[in-house]
Amino acid sequence: MDNETRIVGGWGGAVALAALLWVGCAPRTEIGEAEGSGGSGASPSNDTGGITASTGGEMSGHDEGGATAVEPDPAVDCFAALTAVDALPLGPNNRVLSPGRRNNGVVLNYEDQVVFDPPNWAFNAVFPKSARSDDASLQLPEELGEVPANTGEVYITRPACRGQTPTGRTVRVHVLWKLDGAIIRTPLEGIALGTTDGTWFADATRSSPVDAPEDERPLNSLTPLVLEHTFTATDTMDAGDLVLKLWLLESFQFPSTLYINRIEWE
Numbered sequence: 117m118d119n120e121t122r123i124v125g126g127w128g129g130a131v132a133l134a135a136l137l138w139v140g141c142a143p144r145t146e147i148g149e150a151e152g153s154g155g156s157g158a159s160p161s162n163d164t165g166g167i168t169a170s171t172g173g174e175m176s177g178h179d180e181g182g183a184t185a186v187e188p189d190p191a192v193d194c195f196a197a198l199t200a201v202d203a204l205p206l207g208p209n210n211r212v213l214s215p216g217r218r219n220n221g222v223v224l225n226y227e228d229q230v231v232f233d234p235p236n237w238a239f240n241a242v243f244p245k246s247a248r249s250d251d252a253s254l255q256l257p258e259e260l261g262e263v264p265a266n267t268g269e270v271y272i273t274r275p276a277c278r279g280q281t282p283t284g285r286t287v288r289v290h291v292l293w294k295l296d297g298a299i300i301r302t303p304l305e306g307i308a309l310g311t312t313d314g315t316w317f318a319d320a321t322r323s324s325p326v327d328a329p330e331d332e333r334p335l336n337s338l339t340p341l342v343l344e345h346t347f348t349a350t351d352t353m354d355a356g357d358l359v360l361k362l363w364l365l366e367s368f369q370f371p372s373t374l375y376i377n378r379i380e381w382e
Contacts, residue, residue, distance in 0.1 A: 194277040194355060195285060195381040200235035204376065207269030207312055207359040213374065214240040216270065223292055223375045231292055231340050237376040241268050241293075246365040249304055249326070256323055256363060257308050257316045268362045272309065272379050278356035282347040288380045289320075289343045289360055295336040296371040301327050303366040307334045309343050311357045320345040335364070335372065 198204065200218045216237045223232035243266050248254055260267050272289055293307060306323035310316035320343040322334040334341060343360070364370055 192274060192276040194274060194280050195282075196274075197381065198272075198274065198379040200237045200376075200378075202274060204237050205271050207271055207361075209264065209267055209312060209359075209361075210269040211265050211267055212241045212243050212362075212364075213268040213270060214242075216376075219375065223294075223377070225292070225338050226295070226336055227338065229338075232290075232375060232377040239268070239270065239374040239376075241362065241364075241372045241374050243364040243366065243370040243372070245368045245370075249365040249367045251304075251365075252325070254304070254365075256304070256306055257310070257321060257361065260361070260363060261314060263363065263365060266363050266365050268374070269312070269359050270374075270376075271356075271358070272360050273355050273358050275356070277358075278354065280355045281352050282355045282358065283349060283351055284347060286344065286346040286382050287358070290340055290377040290379075291343065291360070292337070292340040292375045292377075293335050293362065294373045294375065296373055302330075302333045302335070303364055303370065305333065305335050305362075305364040307341070307343065307360070307362040309345050310359060310361055311353055312359055313357065315353070316361065317345040334362075340377065 204216050206213055206215065216239045219236045219238040220234045222230045222234060223236055225231050246263060246266050248263060254262065256263075272287065287309070289309065291307070302324065304324075304326050306321065308316045308321035308323070322332075322341065322343075324333045330338075360376070362374065364372070
């Protein structure tokens, strides 16, 4: 899709709270609808099976907290583009995302416009209520370690990337993060690219405070986001540790769905 919001600048700092009434624009909850037939005329679908990612074991291929990891296949190009035909496992710091599955229907925004054709990865994300949902002193994503229960994490590389460095390369992750239901304000939320050790990339981060304006929030955007980061000569981390992170804090349990259309490298 050409109509995308590209995130290549630094993440927004604190902004003045603005009144925002967000009722009636919420998207349909699509969980459990019939599988689409594919193509732009397919019906939206989340519950389609096909890919079942996990936080450990043989399918993930990533070494997560003692899980047995599969040896990377040297014949697989680490930095080839990933689509929903590939497995996309959850990261070790994930607490809110359910295992991913392939969505074979189109993905719609809250105005029922098509933003992604199939296939896509779909992850249910249920954030627990948080006592810090209105804590203006909380700096995110720097202090994600203080709210681990409200953090989601998914790898953005394949197992073949273990032991390789992304130096000199650019990654782009095309996503849409949708609300499942209706709310009366924008919660404390954010999404970013980073690593499993807590590093985050400022040029591929979007973080918004409570009641942020529509054009600043990553959740329930009208157009998909493109999280983009270029790795410099000093970026010598293991490519096998690269992840997408997301967080959300509210005073009640908050359901949503994360769609990832594709992950590109150059």
